[in-house]
Amino acid sequence: MSKLECRGIGKKYGKKEALQQIDLTIESGKIYGLIGRNGAGKTTLLSIMAAQNPASQGMVMLDGENIWENQKALGNICFSREISPASGKNGIGSLRIKEYLKAAAIYLPKWDAQMAGHLIEMFALNPKQRMSKISKGMLSMVTIIVAMASKAEYTFLDEPVTGLDAVMRERFYQILLDEYADTGRTFVISTHIIEEAANIFEEVILLKKGCFFIKENTQHLMERALHISGRTEQVGEAVEGLVVCQEEIMGRSKGVTVLLEEGQTVKTGFEVTVQPVSLQNLFVALCGKED
Amino acid sequence: MGAIRYFARKAEEVVGLLFAISLACGLFFTLFGALEMRNNTIEYYIRTSFWYSIMMGAVMIFAMHLGNEQLNIPLSLSLGSRRKEVFWGIQNMNLLVILQVTIFLIIIQIVFPFLTQEIPFSINGLLLFGFLFLAGMGQICSAVSIRFGGKGNILFIAIIVVVVVNFVLGILQGVSVEENVFGFGVKVIWDARGLNFLMIAGSVLLYALSMWIFWKVLKRYEVRN
Structure with a gap:
């Protein structure tokens, strides 16, 4: 069975320790919930697990191979980051939705264009709209589309339901469960809406002040x-x-x-x-x- | 290979944009330009657009690195690209833009020989190294901006001003203007051949230095929301 391992991950921003000595194993074929208070280090951990940001210490291994600058490993990982509405007129906010998805199609090797198109229709998004002009909920929809259509074996979503109304959140959970049932992909989802998502998480990972606190089967x-x-x-x-x-x-x-x-x-x-x-x-x- | 494809596409966009702006500027100055040149409107339009292509080429080759820093680098890394791939994608982008602009300028001079009366054909080679110099400067500024954030952007703007002033002064050192006409009907003569080697070597060295600085910064780049 494939697994993603964090070995002694630490991250410092100046003098501040965002993560300390995280040892964690993500087994394939499960949906994990990553929970923790604001500033607990959830996004930092996910970005290190996807090799988007370097760790100050430790390493992340996929099936025994270090993922840092490793094309083969990175092809199996997708971290669909939360897009901030403040991402700026010159940053990602300057792109139209279709331009952002086109870039995703170039970079993500298993990109499913048909699925992306289907989700755009389902979420009733206008692909010509600029990212800086759409609501927080719509930005969340775009990150969900990227995560789902990436078809990456290990897919991480950072606050995917932020700004989504109750109907859309239910729709997202259904899409996630359908995809999981069809493909057995591994999802790690960070969220603050814990109660709603509790039934979906097979395992819960709890971070507390940058330290790994609990990783356990949700039911247990x-x-x-x-x-x-x-x-x-x-x-x-x-x-x-x-x-x-x-x-x-x-x-x-x-x-x-x-x-x-x-x-x-x-x-x-x-x-x-x-x-x-x-x-x-x-x-x-x-x-x-x-x- | 994603980053190579992505940045190649960006290079096409930059080249397309710079020629569109040059043609639009050419049209504007032809319509509202010097009255004495109106007797040969098409030739005036081509001359003007040609000059703008050189200027816009210089500006865009430098400024496209601002777009890389603000959009293309974070986007590429957040979509799973390796840093090494992004680095080579950007070098490829530089090369594609520089070569395409230079080749276009050469072709346009061959098609319209009257342009070589304004700027000697032999200068194209030096122009290529001038563009390389500007790409290197852009790359250094982008690295500074990534490393120092907001303060870096101020430095970026300051360097733009210094580079533009020096670029113009440098050109003026090497050329003499035969016709004393203010505008785009001037005849430029490159009469400082001694500067050629210095310019080529300086550009290559600066570009190599910029690659080294840029890689140092990119290697530890942090993607943020």
């Missing part, structure tokens, strides 16, 4: 995460010895979010309410205290 992670609430002393005893991610105290009541380790359970015999935790709430519990 959700099974490990529990919210326990009740009287403060009862909750305290029920969760004794467990990893508490977050606590909230309301008068005499208390609620805690715990992440069970292998073989652990919540102690029984206490008057507490045990509930499953959504991925978004778990994310807040794990990362909310960063400030």
